[in-house]
């Protein structure tokens with residue numbers, strides 16, 4: 106019997122590359138080749154200059170908590186509860202949805218500095234998550 | 242000159258099944274029964290129906306419904322996407338069809354075994370690939386699988402910014418439960434809710450607890466729309482459509498519009514407000530009562546600001562002042578809403594808007610209700626409707 110695993114993202118032309126970067130321990134941000142605008146979540150066309158050309162940059166992984174929620178019910182197999190979900194404002198200027206790990210739900214708060222870490226599941230799936238940044 | 246929808250069409254009939262946790266019959270049957278009831282309410286035969294509108298999420302085909310109720314030949318049929326965001330969008334389709342002569346008798350319906358069958362609250366899973374599924378792919382692996390998890394992120398940000406507390410959300414839940422106490426159709430009929438019970442209830446997705454969530458319901462609800470002129474000769478006092486619109490704004494996602502510059506407002510609802518007020522030639526001061534979409538309590542407070550009843554960050558003051566109660570400035574969800582009557586994806590809130598204009602709600606305020614505002618789903622592409630007397 107294998108352990109229940111989290112739901113995997115369906116992979117398509119527009120998103121698979123991001124998960125491939127995660128599998129390579131990197132946090133990616135899509136960058137428009139036409140106007141250099143960074144965008145997340147990724148899209149096949151730039152809403153500013155309509156270019157379909159893009160590449161990806163590797164984010165520093167540093168950011169702050171824009172908002173958060175602690176999920177307790179319902180509980181789905183493959184996830185550990187309570188689950189702290191955060192919106193992270195990355196220092197590059199884009200925002201992403203992720204998870205805060207390595208702390209208690211009570212420690213989550215608006216504006217806290219966080220750092221990306223790659224979490225590897227028992228089945229080998231890699232997921233960019235965040236932990237509270239070390240006090241500098 | 243573009244055709245204005247103002248005062249062109251009216252809701253002449255509303256119909257619904259009982260609301261329950263297990264209907265014991267098919268969604269097609271719930272649809273047919275509620276449509277028949279809406280026709281009976283209006284005093285016309287289902288054989289006059291020539292237009293049908295529902296939600297993309299509704300499981301029942303138009304032609305199945307048409308055969309079941311013995312409808313006329315259909316000259317207009319349409320579906321609106323985005324769950325509860327479709328609610329008044331269906332009325333928008335009907336009003337456009339009637340104003341442009343595409344149909345004469347349009348029924349909008351939603352029928353769902355929302356508790357015993359497919360439960361909306363069960364959320365998404367990764368089965369089919371589409372642009373919509375790629376959208377959900379940014380949330381599913383992290384465990385954000387259900388509506389509460391998506392909306393709580395915005396609720397927490399908004400509440401933190403404006404000092405809204407759990408007690409304030411509790412006030413919304415209790416206000417609506419108090420209406421439901423007198424509504425025999427409602428889940429909350431005869432079941433009072435106290436602030437102690439609210440505060441002690443199970444946390445689901447912080448800051449939202451069990452009582453901040455809408456019901457899960459089996460039932461059907463149908464709304465019959467025809468020309469305002471014809472509606473005046475039918476059985477019921479007409480609820481005239483003063484204005485109706487759909488609205489989706491930049492950066493719109495389905496439930497997760499997290500990537501806009503600021504998250505403490507509902508831009509799509511502000512657009513809906515702007516459009517519907519302009520179309521109706523009315524403003525917030527002209528609205529006597531409302532049925533604001535209420536999948537979650539926090540959405541009510543934010544919409545008070547979107548629709549101009551309160552300034553930014555001050556929606557909560559209205560709640561604390563009792564403005565949403567039966568003798569308040571803006572009696573809201575006087576049937577109990579999706580939270581305490583039933584969750585028929587917002588169609589039952591439109592039906593209540595009609596009752597308020599007719600003057601026969603179980604939560605009817607003592608003041609004259611000239612205009613009622615009804616909104617569609619929050620956090621999704623949405624819409625707004627203003628109903629008026631005569």
Ligand SMILES: [Zn+2]
Pocket residue numbers: 137138139140141142151152153154155156
């Ligand atoms: Zn560009």
